[in-house]
Amino acid sequence: MVLSVTMAISSHRFSHQGAITKGMTAIEEMVGMDVLCSGKIRTLILNKFSGDRKLIEVFVKGVDKDFVILLAARASRIENQDAIDAEVVGINDHKGFSGDK
Structure with a gap:
C-alpha cells in the first residue's frame, strides 16, 4: 500500500x-x-521509432558493435510489440545475423 x-x-x-x-x-x-533512448520528433509525431547502427558506440575494448546489437536483439521481447525491442531486432535482422556468433 x-x-x-x-x-x-x-x-x-x-x-x-x-x-x-x-x-x-x-x-x-x-x-x-x-540509459534512455528518446527521439521526440519521429516517435511522437510519426509514431515510429528508428535506430541507426552508425550511431551506436561501444566503450568496452574487445567488444564490437555487431555483437552488442546481437545481444540486445536476443534480450528483446517482440511478443509484447514494444517499439524499441522491435527496432533492435530489426537492426539485427538487416545485418543478416542468424543469432550464432
Missing part, C-alpha cells in the same frame, strides 16, 4: 513537470533505467 501511494504521488509530480506516463509500470521501469 505504501509503495502504491508513493508511486501515485510520483506520477502526480511527473505530470506537473510535463512528463507523460502510460501507467504505474512506466514509473517502476524508470527506476531501473541506466
